[in-house]
Amino acid sequence: xxxxxxxxxxxxxxxxxxxxxxxxxxxxxxxxxxxxxxxxxxxxxxxxxxxxxxxxxxxxxxxxxxxxxxxxxxxxxxxxxxxxxxxxxxxxxxxxxxxxxxxxxxxxxxxxxxxxxx
Numbered sequence: 001x002x003x004x005x006x007x008x009x010x011x012x013x014x015x016x017x018x019x020x021x022x023x024x025x026x027x028x029x030x031x032x033x034x035x036x037x038x039x040x041x042x043x044x045x046x047x048x049x050x051x052x053x054x055x056x057x058x059x060x061x062x063x064x065x066x067x068x069x070x071x072x073x074x075x076x077x078x079x080x081x082x083x084x085x086x087x088x089x090x091x092x093x094x095x096x097x098x099x100x101x102x103x104x105x106x107x108x109x110x111x112x113x114x115x116x117x118x
Contacts, residue, residue, distance in 0.1 A: 002097035003091055012036060012097060017060055019051035020097075024107040027088065027099055030055055032069060036090045037071040038099040040108050044069075044076070044083040 004039035005021035007029060012018055019041055028041040034089040039060060041051050048064035055061070059077050061068040068083035074084040086108055089100035 001089070001100045003089075003100050005096055006099050007037070007097045009036070009095045009097055015055050017053060017055055019049065019052055022099060022101070025099070025101060026107070028053075028060065029090075029097060029099070030060055032071060036092055036097050038088040038090050038097075039069065039071065039074060040086040042085070042108070043067055043081060044085050045081040050085070058098050085089055 006020040006022050008092050012029050012031045014031050014060060017028050020027050020029050023112045026041045027038045030037050041049055043050055043062040045065055045067045048062050050060055050062055053061045053063040056068055059070045065080050066078060067076060068078035069085050071079050074087040076082060076084060093096045
């Protein structure tokens with residue numbers, strides 16, 4: 001697993017979610033209860049950007065249809081989404097946020113749009 005720098009710690013204040021990139025990889029990076037998290041940036045329901053959503057006391061909420069996901073596991077905690085989102089390990093060191101990407105992992109994008117174009 002390789003940890004790639006995505007942001008300075010100060011770019012993700014408490015209770016905020018933002019979009020960041022590491023090369024071709026796109027993430028929703030959030031801070032909740034002092035801890036930084038990284039997930040796929042696309043809701044598994046209809047591919048809305050999770051970085052446009054809001055954090056809730058129990059996870060990350062999608063702004064389009066109200067789905068919400070656990071930040072640790074990616075499991076849906078509020079419908080209409082029924083499929084989990086991808087989560088990534090995060091390390092914070094020296095004032096920077098790093099996201100762990102497995103060596104064989106491909107960048108994740110909008111799943112529903114990819115299926116339609118196949």
